[in-house]
Amino acid sequence: MGGLSGKHLHFGIYWRQVEINFRCKPSFRESGSRNIREPAMVRHHWVHRRRQEGKCKQCGKGFQQKFAFHSKDIVAISCSWCKQAYHNKVSCFMLQQIEEACPIGAHAALIVPPTWIIRVRRQSSMKSSKKKKRTSFKRKSSKKGAEEGRQWKPFLIRPIPSPLMKPLLVFVNPRSGGNQGTKIMQSFMWYLNPRQVFDLSQGGPQEGLELYRRVHNLQILACGGDGTVGWILSCLDELAINPQPPVAVLPLGTGNDLARTLNWGGGYTDEPLSKILSHVEDGTVVQLDRWNLQVEPNHSAGAEPDEQQTDKLPLDVFNNYFSLGFDAHVTLEFHESREANPEKFNSRFRNKMFYAGTAFSDFLMGSSKDLSKHIRVVVSSCQSNCQSFAKLAAQEVDLKQKNEDADMLIQVVGIETEKVSKEKAIADEEEQKEAAIAVVVSGRQRDCEEDLEKAANAAGRSGLGPCIPPGPSVPR
Template identity: 85%
Template sequence: MWAGALWKHPKAITKSGLQHLAPPPPTPGALCSEPERQIRSTVDWSESATYGEHIWFETNVSGDFCYVGEQYCVAKMLQKSVSRRKCAACKIVVHTPCIEQLEKINFRCKPSFRESGSRNIREPTFVRHHWVHRRRQDGKCRHCGKGFQQKFTFHSKEIVAISCSWCKQAYHSKVSCFMLQQIEEPCSLGVHAAVVIPPTWILRARRPQNTLKASKKKKRASFKRKSSKKGPEEGRWRPFIIRPTPSPLMKPLLVFVNPKSGGNQGAKIIQSFLWYLNPRQVFDLSQGGPKEALEMYRKVHNLRILACGGDGTVGWILSTLDQLRLKPPPPVAILPLGTGNDLARTLNWGGGYTDEPVSKILSHVEEGNVVQLDRWDLRAEPNPDAGPEERDEGATDRLPLDVFNNYFSLGFDAHVTLEFHESREANPEKFNSRFRNKMFYAGTAFSDFLMGSSKDLAKHIRVVCDGTDLTPKIQDLKPQCIVFLNIPRYCAGTMPWGHPGEHHDFEPQRHDDGYLEVIGFTMTSLAALQVGGHGERLTQCREVVLTTSKAIPVQVDGEPCKLAASRIRIALRNQATMVQKAKRRSAAPLHSDQQPVPEQLRIQVSRVSMHDYEALHYDKEQLKEASVPLGTVVVPGDSDLELCRAHIERLQQQEPEGAGAKSPTCQKLSPKWCFLDATTASRFYRIDRAQEHLNYVTEIAQDEIYILDPELLGASARPDLPTPTSPLPTSPCSPTLRSLPGDAVPPKGEELIEAAKRNNFCKLQELHRAGGDLMHRDEQSRTLLHHAVSTGSKEVVRYLLDHAPPEILDAVEENGETCLHQAAALGQRTICHYIVEAGASLMKTDQQGDTPRQRAEKAQDTELAAYLENRQHYQMIQREDQETAV
């Protein structure tokens, strides 16, 4: 409903658009004397909640435009720069001192509830549009189909558009496009109407006023008796009541966001949901948890929940649903904002949120399939047979959680997680970056390996699964870690049970079959887990009785503790209802008229650099112009992106020399490239590697498919590469310029060194193909790789690592330095990563006896030193495992 006064006055519509009818502007002196009103950044659920209240967040939006207009802008009057605020629900921007002016001109935000007045509260009502003036508007006018002229400065007083902050319809601000009758017409709530909770469902109740004290006491006593029967939540009075109007077509959604998950992602994504939905269906979990909201909305039919956070956030919500015993329990979808996100990966929601538009996420939640998830009870009691000598003062008799959704484990991995948690609690300021956290994990893992704290795990446990004693088998295996796994994923995406089809002696692994997978890990299999390996498959079972004879580190869904000698029973608790992201079968824009999918598609592949993507991903046309053609692939018409990836990578392998029309650029694809959706949203966005099997090629591309290559140079940094519109043969790397006579003399080594020194990648590549020796050294025994590192050329380094013999990695110059020593001393983190992953030794020392890690320490790059130390430990573990195997 439009809350501004201007819509009640038809004369307010002028040739230049809709103008505010407002009182005369205040004087600066009057402004200073008025008390400041509280600026809210959260939804107010109290009795005193203001109807149509804005939800303000600080913003650094460009331009000086202020929604109150130049005539009433306080910042304009005071002639000074002040902070700006943006309403997340209706997206207007004002200067902070101008917020009170909005109230004076009677402009309110879209109403998120309705008042309980004298009219019958059961009377059906509808939602009216909430029209807002826009000085900037994307898209096209709903009436005439033409775009909106953009005004970027405050001095342009013209309003270019009028749009509804509920349904997002937009019109030109002129009578020919926006008619008066549209002001009061009902609003459809837009494309996401099925998941939006209408404000007409949310009723603000008035607290009953009793005049007689005796009546108050009697009712209070009666109220207490009823409350004791109903439970503490059902009997308590709330200012807001939810009165839904059920419809089989609706799937109302509650969004719970953990702002602490995923760095600052949670805090930012709240604002997007407040724009697309009713603000009263979006909840910040740091403001009290999910229980109050779930209790309030418990009678809403077809309710769905979106948990925005890590696996711990999902577990929190599922446990709350257990407590409330909602019938039927609402299915839970996941927007992964954490670090591990193994449950999210299992249900096809991916390993982490990148930049997919919130509008697409809402569509996925609405269209997702409802599935079941096993949840497992954990019951621990002290082991009466454990002697007093086995007591540990730091151990506890209670588990951190009494139910798990992902896994329960004990041994090495739990010890590492426990060390991390204890250190973070003691010194939280030292764990403020994901890189440092990973380095701490790696260092703790190596220390635990050296100490061998988990090597005797098998001697102190007894495992009985479905009545079968597995202890002898475990003692033969001598594992340092045992995992009881409910879902296929573990430890940030690994598959410890193995990939489907690899375990012929067992039933396929499922998250809804009532069975747990029991897996043992040695240090060798733990190391192999990160590169596609798996543990020792012990059994699949419905019930576990685990007995420990001493204090052992354990973890429940990532929550660790040191558990005293105990007897632990694991059994199926119940099944949670979840939403699994569905594979979209809808015809793509290529076939929007429902034409049959062709047998084969011939699609041009173009790649985009990270620099260009970050700068231009909101402008499709400019980003397309900045892309670099890679080649053409021919794929089946019903291919998903997983199959298309194989064709694109084969495109690079067909011609290892990179020649031919299929490879117009010299640079190879990096291993971290990903697909870009260029069709289904108003801007480009990345597709998670784990979700490629859910998307068809025809859904994200028309006649050209775009991929993001994070290691490709941006358009502004590619002086030697052809632009997309330039003829390919003019490139210095083109096949016509590379061809040399068969009897040509191989290039001299000095030419190769000069190309490496000058960072002339294409020249180096041309000389190599003409027969140049990539192992050539200069007078100081410096290799081409030494020279490439000294100039910081990532392209040349990658090329040499891909094409030169492996001996180049550990080749030393006169002073005993390898290229890794040099890169560490210069603080070149990316190049160090390239060289280490290629297999360079981290134990080699120079003439001063320094390893690459010590060179990084001397350069005062502590994070790089920590990374090198971690990889050095890993190499030592690998070497020890190899020696043990021999």
């Protein structure tokens, strides 16, 4: 009776595993009635890997790295959900593990399970039995059919509410911060469900927000600059999602002022995304002040021939600041240049250099030099102009100088007081030392007197007479 050696047995199971597990990562389930009735369980999704970090979950040993680029040897079997990894050996990985339930891993609270997402198949409005033969090749248009096409959605969400779940939606702007978004988006799809990661260049954030609007404890991660965050917040306002989900920021923009304010840093520097996901899950929710902006046309002013006019602003809410004139013109030029040639803005340093160059050229042109003369500011129903703000600024500088002088005076007085206090402390310390010495001397003097008294008493008992202490010498 013949048998298989260990080597042949290993390769036999290896080829069988390839046949069983070579499939795409399941990110949803079908809408059939049979699939709906099945228990909502997520199974492991095993994939073969030629390179693997960490250690085997079974034996605890590290994985042998294949440095040859042409090598096709599989060193590990890993689950794309929970990231558990095993050696590609019978002693470490067993076939019964293929159908086991998956715990989804360290970020289970943030991951949208594929059992929540159901794909809806599009049904034809006409049955095949009622189809009529077409006598014309003209395309028939139907307003009702077009409306139904716009309302039809390929997926729907059926969440299972749980206080432990904090599903995360990730919106990535691939054009922000030197085009880092593409790489980051692929990494997030590996850590999370690909159906919860959205590319903002493919339709914006509204589709994803509408799909997940009824999910409990929803969270959002905006990967981009301040404009990306403002875009997402404006869509949340339009959809009127209640309660509004908290928004975290992964700073990929050039300035990233909002990210700095919320302590997310001034820019993404290739930190591990797993660490960032942990920060999002454990982060503290704070309130953010936002302002509505109302713009009314000035009908008395004549429009310039080359001026593009619009009756409605694309955004009427601002988060950090609102600017006009010089700053706004530089920002607009940067935005339009990046939209026209995104391949030239693939570096955060280049973006800042473009800002500096544009600002310098606009400053030399002086297009916004006298803008303050044409602005009237109304604060709490009190009208003013920019020149009054200049006076307030001068008064503020004068007051600041006076405060600094007063601080210097207080500081000098404080230093002198501190010197006197130190000298008094030294004197007190010397006085305490003298008192201690006096106590010691007094004790020793008392001991001497007691010894003399004892000696005198002893001399009296022995018949030597009283002891007279020696006095000063007297000459004869």
